[in-house]
Amino acid sequence: MSLELKTNEKKIIMLFEVIGHYQFPNDILQDYHTHMFCHRGSAAFLFNGKQFTCRGGEFVFWFAESQLSNLTFSKNYKATALLIQKDFLNDNIPNQNWSIDAMLHSKEHPVLQLNDTKEKVLSTFQLLYYKFGDKGHRFYTEALKLQMQMFLLDMWHMFATEYESRKRSLQSGTLYEQFLLLVQAHCMKEREVQYYANQLSISAKYLNYVCKQNSGVSASEWIQRYTKERIVLLLQNKNLNIAEIAEKLEFSSRSFFTRYVKKVLGVTPSAYKNRLG
Incomplete structure (x- = not known):
């Protein structure tokens, strides 16, 4: 049977089964990153304005x-659903460049076909x-992180x-599809339409x-959209300062980076980070 979640418990991590017509409380979906492996049946949903269906043997991430x-x-x-409190997950993101691509890819494609990786995921x-749950561990905090x-x-x-599989399949796709794929791959460094x-x-x-x-x-708007998403994710990373972010995005100077961020976010990088606390 499914676990009834009490929103006042505010656990960092929750693992439970979802069966039949389960209803996720809205505050749970707002406060937790949701990972769910579907054993049987199907789940249908609208995600960022697009319709998706997750079926048996597939994985979904919100x-x-x-x-x-x-x-x-x-x-x-x-x-089987695993929920992770958003601040705890965000505070423990490994400092890897691929984290940005992984996050943005999962926003576009929240449903994955696992094939032979089911047991590994579970x-x-x-x-x-x-x-x-291993709170008796002498180094509990460090081990959990x-x-x-x-x-x-x-x-x-x-x-x-x-x-990578999707990338290979799109190489023979339309010009538009190829353009979006190129932008996803290169907008950290290339932000001019002429390059693409x-x-x-x-x-x-x-x-x-x-x-x-x-x-x-x-085309320029698409480039700006993808660049903006990456800037937001980098600014949310507490392990990176503004100079390091500007360097990752290969801006010629911190002041140029500040002007660009002010243009796309409406605030300076420092002001955005200050809002996060």
């Missing part, structure tokens, strides 16, 4: 504070939950594998036309 709605489960639905869930980082590296490995036009062997004007026809959004 960020805390995501635009998640219309969540419904089939009568025979059964899943084992990873159990290891993290066990370490959370390390286990949290190991969990994230395992999740990123899974997303990286799926990302050169990669696709077309003119910048034609690339803008292709983007407008497919999405109503210009």
